[in-house]
Amino acid sequence: MEAKPTEGIRVVCEYPDVFPDELPCMPPDREIEFLIELLPGTAPIAKRQYRVAPKEQGLIKENIDELLGKGSFVDKKDGTRRMCVDYRALNDVTIKNKYPLPRIDDLFDRLQGACVFSKIDLRFVHPIFQRLAFITVFGLYEYTKMSFGLTNAPAYFMNLMNKVFMEYLDKFVVVFIDDILIYSKTEEEHEEHLSFAKPRDHKLYAKLSKCEFWLDQVPFLGHIVSKGGIMVDPKEDRRCHGLEGAEVVREILRRFIESFSRIAKPMTSLLEKGVPFHWTKERQAAFDELKKRLTTAPVLTLPDLTKSFTVYCDASKEGLGCVLMQEGKVIAYASRRLRKHEVNYPTHDPELAAIVHAPKIRRHYLFGNKCEIYTDHKSLKYIFTQNELNMRQRRWLELIKDYDWRYITIRGKLMW
Incomplete structure (x- = not known):
């Protein structure tokens, strides 16, 4: 039209x-x-x-x-x-x-x-x-x-x-x-x-x-x-290509870029206390990759709160990530780096933290709606019935217990 x-x-x-x-x-x-x-x-x-x-x-x-x-x-x-x-x-x-x-x-x-x-x-x-x-x-x-x-x-x-x-x-x-x-x-x-x-x-x-x-x-x-949903305005694409130096993609565009935190890590490390500002080749490469991802970002569907959601969660040694979907279409990506103290967590804790990450930032979608949570960590399905949990795990389980979620374990190769 x-x-x-x-x-x-x-x-x-x-x-x-x-x-x-x-x-x-x-x-x-x-x-x-x-x-x-x-x-x-x-x-x-x-x-x-x-x-x-x-x-x-x-x-x-x-x-x-x-x-x-x-x-x-x-x-x-x-x-x-x-x-x-x-x-x-x-x-x-x-x-x-x-x-x-x-x-x-x-x-x-x-x-x-x-x-x-x-x-x-x-x-x-x-x-x-x-x-x-x-x-x-x-x-x-x-x-x-x-x-x-x-x-x-x-x-x-x-x-x-x-x-x-x-x-x-x-x-x-x-x-x-x-x-x-x-x-x-x-x-x-x-x-x-x-x-x-x-x-x-x-x-x-x-x-x-x-x-x-x-x-x-x-x-x-x-x-x-x-x-059909929302996508980045091509004019914003061109503006992004014109950026130089340490300017970073605006916060609102995070939802369009999968693994944003992992890609942006060389740049976001500059925000840490005591880190001197040096714009290295590694940081420029990360910046260029973000610009490339932004200009090829998908159309994101708008959420229908009358329907159920699907969330794919995963964790690595560097960060947490999740994808919010509905009827096979992406609504938003979300990711963040592991904090210093989280790097030493046992394997299942970052995986559980990835699940907790979803309601922390998308509670306004997920609370009160049915949702299927997909993870590739099998031990997580037993953690909900274990009695011997540390305080951190108890706190996380307390946070997610109010959600109407069903947990499904799949092989890592099928996650993305």
Whole structure:
């Protein structure tokens, strides 16, 4: 299914004021006030203006009324440029808003069973009249609405979006800051859902050129989402290939890479206390292998909590690993290195630790659902009936006893 032309989308035609070419001069008041609270004793911040090229001065002059920048230019996705104010000094003395952002994995889980998607990109529009003055070659200016680069802007906007779309969350809308994804199981449902989720009621505005409607797969938060599951966005693949040095794959991408901890071991060892930072050939090779695995990562299915799960667990001298599956399809990989004290465990303890690892990180899937656990260590099936157990084993068995699991032993060659 290809995205429908925006001219033919009913919600676009019926609510053109939601997709204006130009934002209103003064944004409306919101139910949540955006305040910039400073640390006690903070002195007023004064900065000299940045020096800019003559060509950039012309751009500042042309855009000063709508973008209001400080001479620091950023390339936009459409090839044009926008001006940004350097608010690092202000951010350093601002009391941080602790409102939590949602876990991206949880957002994806809500999309299970969805087949039709529309994505709306909102614009930050909020009145603000404090502490946002900045200087340019043409004089001193001050924002009258929220600017890019403020440390508390994401937390504030996330709070506002949750209040605005509260009745639709977990039903057919997921929100991450200014990205809204509307999802449905059928086209008929999607038509209704688009008409329900109206930003107009709250005087929110979207950029039509960044909105996409009626898709069977959609790029969202660095991934491609479809009815088949989620996969890494090819754009993220290219970005990963462009990385240099010690930057590592983001935590959210661990679930796509089998044996992540084993491959990443040369790099993660740099995090240990007292280890000097030296970027060796071995670490570069590990980094290159992670990039390669990322660009060939599989499509992961989204979990159906009405069905049972399968978990394959294994351990080695270096680490633990497990694969969460459903109906033969991978939902997520998980792995970690053995800690120093765990290296000396007897053989069956790391194998049991691999089983315990699964509910520790995927409890939200496994608790209350039937699950088959596959392991290649035969002695584990007897450990549940033994009386002579050490405290560590008793603690682990206590942790997993509340799960509705069936343990199956298979040969190691059949594990992967």
